Amino acid sequence: MPAPDTVRIHLPDARSYDIRIGAGLLDDANSWQGLPKAATAVIVTNETVAPLYAERLCGQLRGVYGRVDLVVLPDGEQHKDWNSLNQVFDHLLGQALDRKTVLFALGGGVIGDMTGFAAAIYMRGVPFVQVPTTLLAQVDSSVGGKTAINHPLGKNMVGAFYQPERVIADLDTLDTLPERELRAGLAEIIKYGPIADAAFLDWIEVHLDALLARDKAALAHAVRRSCEIKADVVSQDEREQGLRAILNFGHTIGHAIEAGLGYGAWLHGEAVACGMVLAADLSRRVGLMPESFVERLRRLVERAGLPTQPPRLGADRYLQLMRVDKKAESGAIRFVLVEALGRAGLHSVPDAVIAETLVAYGAA
């Protein structure tokens, strides 16, 4: 088995950790060595992922921990809520598991966010390990320490910054990923080009078909480069005071789409993809980027099989939904706009300009 690619995430206070990226990592005993000592490992996963990988992970962890438990949550963004979180607490407390417990998040971004948040607040903090099984989770949730649940009035509104002990991104788990979710994961990979690395955007355009065919070498590069870029940004701004906001390119409109349709109707990556196209259009309207960039991004999103046309919720509804977004500061709606290929920043955009884009794309 080849040694995995490793991206080291550097953090203060002994919180640095590794992301290991490669094929076959789930069944590699090395993946599970050197983690925090604990009496019990609790795997948190969902109904879809459990039958695929839970038994194999259990088997590996039984070689390390005295006891291995499994908590299976319902699948889907619509279950990323307090009820699901409380199922984890009910298990932990029902089994009288104390602070010598380590949680393993086995699944996609929803499982990662919820398990990380559960770890952050169970007894004021226990360690956790990410085992992302979707492309989105491998490139996005692996870095940054963002954990959260949704609230009926907004996505990820309740959460914490909390770092995993390690991330094991086994590319083989992507073989079972539904086509639609693979494409959704590509949205976050595409994102890193315009905001941080023009050469990576070129690379994605060349290798998009290989990525869609789940070529392991292409996936390994895309995941590693995405994690590197995100780590670079996050290391300069762990608590999202400034620079880190650029990672939310496409997310302001994306979150509005998700909230407006009800969580789960569109996948997060689909909403972000569409949001990126509209944010590119905003970048053009305020004079930062040429029309050719909007068209280039729109075509790439389309080639990836992702939506470029937002749902028709009406301009007022969009504006209302975006105003509750965490990036909104005291009323003014701010967007991550592309300022040059490979560079982005936060910009306040007048409601009238936002409305123009919404109308142009059939959202209003």
Place this chain on the structure above:
Amino acid sequence: MPAPDTVRIHLPDARSYDIRIGAGLLDDANSWQGLPKAATAVIVTNETVAPLYAERLCGQLRGVYGRVDLVVLPDGEQHKDWNSLNQVFDHLLGQALDRKTVLFALGGGVIGDMTGFAAAIYMRGVPFVQVPTTLLAQVDSSVGGKTAINHPLGKNMVGAFYQPERVIADLDTLDTLPERELRAGLAEIIKYGPIADAAFLDWIEVHLDALLARDKAALAHAVRRSCEIKADVVSQDEREQGLRAILNFGHTIGHAIEAGLGYGAWLHGEAVACGMVLAADLSRRVGLMPESFVERLRRLVERAGLPTQPPRLGADRYLQLMRVDKKAESGAIRFVLVEALGRAGLHSVPDAVIAETLVAYGAA
């Protein structure tokens, strides 16, 4: 108005803050200057405290913030749960309040713990200020950054370490405190003698009547000294890895009493007072302290009008309840025991010895 006593809490990463202790602080404009800039202040309080102090605090804060909101929760430990926390989130999100919001915890320990936890996890963290109006909250919740809610299976099982921007401990607010709650607050003050400061134990014995009579000078000294001792311990161990555990003297049995009777039946301070007497008895049984110490502490607790006799829940129930306590590590029940006057440490105690104490005090 005399300058308030100030205890500075030193923390890394620009999180240091002041505890201001004195009479008349609520109506002193200086108390509310120099806090984090924000668009909106949200006062979180309860039905009991709101009619007494909310309007005065609102008035002060209106001089500083563009908008001041009030969230009134039900009163009592039995409401220290997710439902109450969610009332805060419903308000914040319903009003589309973003990260430029600062929360003010106006009330006792329950309000402080819940508001602090809400601040810790709302949009992954907004600033908050403690305005403790009970003696317990002034000496206990002011220092240490512990925030939490209860779970049906255990007290404070879900929470975070999160520090306030400032603590304003107005001793005048203690004038409206019910006698029973004043006495409960004294329990945590008494605690600091045996575990950290033999001279302070002497001082409390001499000034107990003045404290019970709500003498402002005596209260100021007791609150300041308690905060100083706690700050000293916490500064050496912010995340409760070791030393800080001594602050839980009386709490292992105390938590079992609270959980066993149902939260709210006994006040936290009452349960801790009784728990201290039993922990003193355990200290004697394992050979650390003489019988005279147990009797001295028992008498002081009794003079303070606090319970020295635990409810009869049965030894098995106590052991079961204590095993889920956060200090329990992988099965063995550990107690904070007094090792010498002014010094304490964590000790594993055999179930048989615990049972002896429970039987001797009529708990079994």
